[in-house]
Amino acid sequence: xxxxxxxxxxxxxxxxxxxxxxxxxxxxxxxxxxxxxxxxxxxxxxxxxxxxxxxxxxxxxxxxxxxxxxxxxxxxxxxxxxxxxxxxxxxxxxxxxxxxxxxxxxxxxxxxxxxxxxxxxxxxxxxxxxxxxxxxxxxxxxxxxxxxxxxxxxxxxxxxxxxxxxxxxxxxxxxxxxxxxxxxxxxxxxxxxxxxxxxxxxxxxxxxxxxxxxxx
Numbered sequence: 001x002x003x004x005x006x007x008x009x010x011x012x013x014x015x016x017x018x019x020x021x022x023x024x025x026x027x028x029x030x031x032x033x034x035x036x037x038x039x040x041x042x043x044x045x046x047x048x049x050x051x052x053x054x055x056x057x058x059x060x061x062x063x064x065x066x067x068x069x070x071x072x073x074x075x076x077x078x079x080x081x082x083x084x085x086x087x088x089x090x091x092x093x094x095x096x097x098x099x100x101x102x103x104x105x106x107x108x109x110x111x112x113x114x115x116x117x118x119x120x121x122x123x124x125x126x127x128x129x130x131x132x133x134x135x136x137x138x139x140x141x142x143x144x145x146x147x148x149x150x151x152x153x154x155x156x157x158x159x160x161x162x163x164x165x166x167x168x169x170x171x172x173x174x175x176x177x178x179x180x181x182x183x184x185x186x187x188x189x190x191x192x193x194x195x196x197x198x199x200x201x202x203x204x205x206x207x208x209x210x211x212x213x214x215x216x
Contacts, residue, residue, distance in 0.1 A: 024060040025213055026087045027206070030076055030116070031094035031130075034165060035067025039184045044192045046199070053203040059210060064088070072098045073112035080116045084123055089213045091120045092206070094130040094165060096149070101188075103138060106145035113149060117157040126212035127159040128205055132166065160208045166190070168197045 029035050029047050037045020047065040054061045066083050068075060076095040084091070093116055099109045113129070120127045131150035134143040147163075154161035164170070169182050169190060177183060182194035190198055 024062050025089045025210055026062045026064065027090045027092060027209070028064045028066055028083060028085075028088045029092045029094065030080060030083060031067040031092070032071040032076075032098055033067065033069035033189060034097060035092075035094050036065065036069050037067065038069050038189050039186075040189075040192060040195070044195065046190075046195055046202075049195050049199050050202060050206065053199045054206060057203065057207065059207060061206075061210065067094070070098060071095065072102070072104065073109045073116070077112040077115050080119050084119070084125070088123075088125065090126045090128070090209050092128045092130060092209070093117065093120070093159075096146075097132050097188075100132060100134055100146070106134075106142060106149065109146065110149045110153070113153055114156075117153055117159060121157050124214070126209055127157060128162065128209040129154045129157075129159045130162045130165050130202070130205075133164050160205055160212070162202060162205045165198060165202065168201050169194050 035046055037047065042048070047063050047067070051061065051063050073095045076093070093113065095113065096109055117127055117129065129150060134146035136143055150161060150163045153159070169177060172182070180193055181191050182197060183189070184191050
């Protein structure tokens with residue numbers, strides 16, 4: 001009798017459904033040409049490189065490349081609502097570079113990014129805010145107003161912050177940048193080696209973002 005009971009227990013264990021594996025988290029990367037991968041082969045851009053870094057560091061993530069070349073913060077604001085499809089668990093916001101290239105008013109960029117983060121927060125989603133500092137040629141007031149956007153909005157929305165996406169490249173002497181082929185010929189967009197350098201700083205911030213996704 002005992003042997004028969006043991007066999008029944010084993011049989012029940014074998015046919016019991018296994019717990020479903022946790023689905024990978026889905027992260028929307030809302031950005032401009034730096035996110036889109038301008039000038040690079042499809043597998044060399046920021047998003048695919050980030051995906052490989054995350055996988056190598058034990059994070060199972062599906063990344064949605066919502067980078068649009070030439071997009072300003074206003075463009076991102078116009079499309080954020082319909083970009084937040086139901087499967088999205090977290091959002092990377094990388095916009096502002098084209099506002100800088102066009103010399104658009106910092107208060108406009110701030111208002112647009114504020115609206116984007118409000119939409120993301122309103123959906124109950126955590127965000128990573130990725131910035132770029134203003135160059136000095138617009139004057140100290142412009143630079144101060146623009147550079148303040150990132151930390152202030154990150155604090156307002158409890159977002160993870162990376163103040164300067166290109167800092168790992170910009171902090172190097174120009175001679176080193178050129179010698180290592182870190183930038184494309186336009187000196188605006190990273191070359192593959194530059195993308196790899198940027199990812200070493202961006203990747204850990206994305207892990208912080210993933211840690212903020214509610215369980216379940």
